[in-house]
Amino acid sequence: MNLPPNPGTARGRGRGSKRNEEVNRGLAPQLGQSHSAGIEASGGSGDAQLVHAMQKAKLSDVQVQVSEGDPRGSVRGRRLITDVVHSRPQGMTTKNGVSGHRITVQTNYFKVLKRPNWTIYQYRVDFTPDVDNTRLRRAFMHEHRSLLGGYIFDGTILFCTNQFKPVQNSPYVLELVTKSRAGENIEIKIKAVGSVDTADAQQFQVLNLILRRAMEGLNLQLVSRNFFDPQAKINLENFRMQIWPGYQTSIRQHENDILLCAEIAHKVMRTDTLYNILSEAIRDNDDYQTAFKRAVMGMVILTDYNNKTYRVDDVDFQSTPLSKFNTKEGDISYVDYYKKRYNITIRDFKQPLVLSRPTEKNIRGGNDQPLMIIPELARATGMTDSMRADFRLMKAMGEHTRLAPDRRIERLRMFNRRLKSSKESTETMKSWNIELDSALVEIPARVLPSEKILFGNNKKFICDVRADWTSEFRSSSMWKHVDINRWCVITPGRNLRETQEFVQMCIRAASTMKMNIAKPIYDEIRDDRNGTYSQAIDNAVAKDPQIVMVVMRSQNEEKYSCIKKRTCVDRPVPSQVVTLRVIAPRQEKSAGLMSIATKVVIQMNAKLMGAPWMIDLPLRGLMTVGFDVCHSSKDKNKSYGALVATMDQRESSRYFSTVTEHMKGQELSEQMSLNMTCALKTYREHHGSLPERILFFRDGVGDGQLYQVVNTEVKFLKGKLDEIYKSAGKTEGCRMAFIVVSKRINSRYFANSRNPVPGTVVDDVITLPERYDFFLVSQAVRQGTVSPTSYNVICDNMGLSADKLQILSYKMTHMYYNFSGTVRVPAVCQYAHKLAFLVAESINRQPSAGLENQLYFL
DSSP: OBOOOSSOOOSSOOOOOSSTTOOOOOOSOBTTOOOOOOOOSSOSSHHHHHHHHHHHTOEEEEOOSSOOSOTTSOOOOOEEEEOOOOOSOTTOOOOOOOOSEEEEEEEEEEEESSOOOOOEEEEEEEEESOOOOHHHHHHHHHTTHHHHOSEEEOSSEEEESOOOOOOTTSSOSEEEEEEOTTSOEEEEEEEEEEEEOTTSTTHHHHHHHHHHHHHGGGTOEEETTEEEOGGGOEEEGGGTEEEEEEEEEEEEEOSSSEEEEEEEEEEEEEEEEHHHHHHHHHHHOSSHHHHHHHHHTTOEEEETTTTEEEEOOEEETTOOTTOEEEETTEEEEHHHHHHHHHOOOOOOTTOOEEEEOOOHHHHHTTOOSOEEEOGGGEEEESOOHHHHTOHHHHHHHHHHHSOOHHHHHHHHHHHHHHHHHOHHHHHHHHHTTOOEEEEEEEEEEEEOOOOEEEOGGGOEEEOOTTOBOGGGGGTOOOSBOOOBOSEEEEEEGGGHHHHHHHHHHHHHHHHHTTOOBOOOEEEEESSOOHHHHHHHHHHHHTTOOSEEEEEESSOOHHHHHHHHHIIIIISOOOEEEEEHHHHSOOGGGOTTHHHHHHHHHHHHHHHTTOBSOEEOOOOSSEEEEEEEEEEOSSOTTEEEEEEEEEOOTTTOOOEEEEEEEEETTOOOHHHHHHHHHHHHHHHHHHHSSOOSEEEEEEOSOOGGGHHHIIIIIHHHHHHHHHHHHHHTTOTTOOOEEEEEEEOOOOOOEEBTTBOOOTTEEEOSSSSOTTSEEEEEEOOOOSSSOOOOEEEEEEEEOSOOOHHHHHHHHHHHTTOOTTSSBOOSSOHHHHHHHHHHHHIIIIIOSOOOGGGTTSOTTO
């Protein structure tokens, strides 16, 4: 075992320095890696990150850690590295809509006032004799900062705005001399390599990294890839947790100007170490090794001594801190290494070591060996499922992370003031001739007309700013209901009374909506073991019910998976799972029970191909399709892609759904096209013809995947659909719009320091010139700042204007039958997410084709 390079090759990036010559401290020892100098493959200083970005020719954007806005949305923190993908259809004249009333909104963008007018020159730097410590290399270069001007140096590659002429009869443009601490002369030889002009897309990578350098002057701490303020940390002592506020930024070319997007981020920092988790596993389990592995596998951890994050991939119970590894100076134990390197005393010599395998990026950078980390020195980050289920914890966190628009605006202005008042930050910006505006960018927006919600008996409800029509069901019948004449209820025997009371409440709730539910057949089970539930489901299915209700005593992932596997795969039947905590709450919490019964009835009706409500759809023959991907919780290399398609919703409440398993990195084009072929076959069987138009919403696309989606997925799909349509006699082919839907964005906008109302659309200024895109706020939130959704139209020959596409997209956010209100994305996307999540988390296999026309996964 060998010592890693200094600095090392972790998944994350170490703390940025206050001065150019400083770098982050080293890493945990790494197996099988010799001590050598060179460029950091992933992370390290901001300079190394710039070099990596420049060499990859990619833009770096950072995504939110703790999200706010719609609680029904799914937001996960992650980093996106993207190419600029030109997805705007050729011949596109305007992407601006006209419907609705116009307003002005503020955004979380600042304008870059001075457009950079420089050329950046790239040089290679060599040291003689060789200096294998990157920190020293940067320190030696810093001594010549007056000569270099504005520069960024990672230890080998130098970028600066000054062009140096070659030394006569030499391949080098500069030959400098400096002295080491020992008095030894060190020659620094600088050789020209290339340049980057302001016309190049690479200039934005440079701007982003210059901004990050400027942010180092704000006394923020770089944790993983984002800057946070430990001085302003919020302690949640009852939960052994801290919240660190911070910022995420990105600079890029928008419609007319270069804009800086600044978003408020929060990092959840647990005070638990892996050693605490190990101690609890030993205390509470006979097989503590399995329990510990289950608790930490896949967890992202932070090592305080170098401020780097790693993912735990395994635990090595054969190794301890007394184990030795190889270094340049010879073998050394972990105990001695940490004492010598960081002056850290490891207390428990018997603890196992956790292992973090290299990422694909690490491997590309030549670092293919795993890292061994001491549990005692590693802090757990992020939140576990049990933490997310803790209402008290989530409420305590929400008080600090869900910022209302006025507080968010003030924090953004404070960030701008800090950046402009910090001496070090202003010097950095000035040295690169960059200046930021002080004011938040204000832009035009429109509020689309309110949508009409259609119920039975021709009753209509016009949505208000709450975008919620739950209360309307007290006096309205559903658009289309399916009477439930045959159904079974499986319940633990000792909870029969509570279950019967809730069922009676459901029957009463249904009758107010003019829906008839007969008394069910009850199956009292003697215990709540998995096998007992399975047998009860088999017995129930033998009676040919329309739907089965299963009562669980409490939430239990294993039991839920068992029930869903049985009802979705082995004995396909629509099922409704409820818990006693919900249907039989304590007396003081029973006030909302009728509302819960109403929602359960609406859900069961939707699962049986009823339609609780409808919207006014102007187009006939329209098929709306949603596609989303969810990663398997059991196998990180597996993912499930779910496709959900409507029939013509003006005439039918049927759907088509299917799920396909695929491996990590696998191309999805063929599977998607095959599934769309099945959807079209179902449509033709039901309606007698192919759809007139197809509106395809693709969710689950990170910016790094956009190139593949645009250039492979869409072309393959369009080609296959055109083939089907032409063979059916439609010579013009398939009329389709393919739209990428993105929730994980940093853009925010505000109306008079408040949240914009549902239907607020932005299609100019902060949109991107290379895209046919718009932002839409479709949901209302009670806490925090609402998050808009980005719609990027990749392909469109439907024959509809930009205005009509925006209105149609907004309409589709009203059709998610699991919530009687608008959601963040079109309903088919939310259905696809729901289905993919169910299969990835609970079923782990293909559901029965017998259920493919029903919303059984609600």
